Amino acid sequence: MSDSVNTPEAPRPAPERPTPQSVRRTRAKGEPRFPDGPKADPAGSHFERRIRSFQPRRSRVTAGQADALQRLWPKWGFDIDGRRVLDLAEFFGNDNPVVLEIGFGMGEATAQMAAADPATNILAVDVHTPGQGNLLKLADRQGLSNIRVGNGDAVILLREMLAPDSLAGLRVFFPDPWPKKRHHKRRLIQPEFLSLAATRLRPGALVHLATDWEPYAEQMLEVLTAHPAYENTRADGGFAPRPDFRPQTRFETQGLEKGHVVNDLLFRRVQHEDQPPTGA
Numbered sequence: 210m211s212d213s214v215n216t217p218e219a220p221r222p223a224p225e226r227p228t229p230q231s232v233r234r235t236r237a238k239g240e241p242r243f244p245d246g247p248k249a250d251p252a253g254s255h256f257e258r259r260i261r262s263f264q265p266r267r268s269r270v271t272a273g274q275a276d277a278l279q280r281l282w283p284k285w286g287f288d289i290d291g292r293r294v295l296d297l298a299e300f301f302g303n304d305n306p307v308v309l310e311i312g313f314g315m316g317e318a319t320a321q322m323a324a325a326d327p328a329t330n331i332l333a334v335d336v337h338t339p340g341q342g343n344l345l346k347l348a349d350r351q352g353l354s355n356i357r358v359g360n361g362d363a364v365i366l367l368r369e370m371l372a373p374d375s376l377a378g379l380r381v382f383f384p385d386p387w388p389k390k391r392h393h394k395r396r397l398i399q400p401e402f403l404s405l406a407a408t409r410l411r412p413g414a415l416v417h418l419a420t421d422w423e424p425y426a427e428q429m430l431e432v433l434t435a436h437p438a439y440e441n442t443r444a445d446g447g448f449a450p451r452p453d454f455r456p457q458t459r460f461e462t463q464g465l466e467k468g469h470v471v472n473d474l475l476f477r478r479v480q481h482e483d484q485p486p487t488g489a
Contacts, residue, residue: 243278247341247360251288274342281345282358289334289361291369300357301330306377309409310334311363311397312384314460316344321456323353329377334359334366363397367405374411383460386422398429400436407438412480415442419455419473421464426472439476448472 270278278286287295297307307330313319319333333356335341341358348356359366387395398418410416416439420426426448433439434446443449451457451473461471 243275243282247278247282247286247338248288251290251361270339270342273346274339277346277349278338278342281349282341285345285348285356286341286358286360289359289363289366289370291365293370294372295370297330297332297371297375301355303330305330305355307332307375308378308380309363309367309371309376310380310382312381313340313344314383314458315340316347318382318456318458319344319356320347320351320353322454323348323356324351325454327353327355330355330357332357332359332376334361334363336360336362364402364405367409371409373408376410376414378415378417379406379410380417382417382419382455382458383421384418384425386420386425388422388424393428396425396428398425398432400432403432403436403439407436407478410478412478414478416476416478417452417455417473418476419451419461419471421461421469421471423470423472426474429474430472433474433476438478440479442475442477449475 298304301307305328310319310331310333313333313335314337316333319331323329323331333344335358341360344356344358347353381397384397385395387393406416416433418429418433420429430448434441441447451471452475455473465471
């Protein structure tokens with residue numbers, strides 16, 4: 210018989226305790242990932258149900274984006290809850306003109322435009338959590354203090370939270386084209402939306418749209434041309450070449466590589482003599 214039978218086993222080493230950094234806490238059901246960050250549905254049921262032009266996307270958030278949301282959302286972010294009118298001068302800390310950008314994607318173009326024109330404030334709105342975090346990260350890295358990031362429905366922002374004549378411009382770059390005919394009612398650029406925006410745009414404000422979906426571009430041109438509150442900056446009444454101040458986005462580059470045609474539209478808010486002031 211082997212002597213090893215009666216030999217006591219050597220004590221096994223105790224398992225290593227996980228460090229606090231290695232512990233992943235499981236969130237309770239319904240608990241927000243970022244308690245002080247953007248909410249899933251900030252306006253909740255406070256307003257009427259209607260057809261929306263967007264679908265919230267909660268895709269993967271990187272560590273850098275998550276860090277930016279945790280640190281910077283209380284400083285530079287806000288939820289569009291429709292419960293107050295924003296004092297934009299107080300919000301940005303200055304009286305510089307404010308441009309509303311609806312749908313900024315991952316925020317690269319927004320950050321470039323903010324860096325190139327620090328005397329203009331950008332109110333950037335989207336519902337894409339990774340994009341919100343990425344834009345905050347870019348603004349922090351580049352020291353851009355002229356960006357504020359809004360989470361939620363731009364229609365509620367315009368209607369409930371912005372004062373008349375408070376905007377110096379409106380940008381909508383590559384909105385969802387909703388290509389199927391039965392979904393055209395979901396497109397953002399419609400006469401009703403343009404009428405709402407006109408109440409918040411001061412006379413002379415620039416409306417800049419861009420899309421790589423030609424049927425949508427034609428619709429945009431048609432509804433803007435027909436609307437009495439706007440006039441085309443192009444003498445020929447058509448599309449404009451991409452201005453130097455609008456950076457070419459990664460999304461746009463991919464579209465061009467696929468043979469898509471990108472159209473820009475540049476219109477101005479006008480004040481006709483037979484119209485009451487927009488603040489009336």
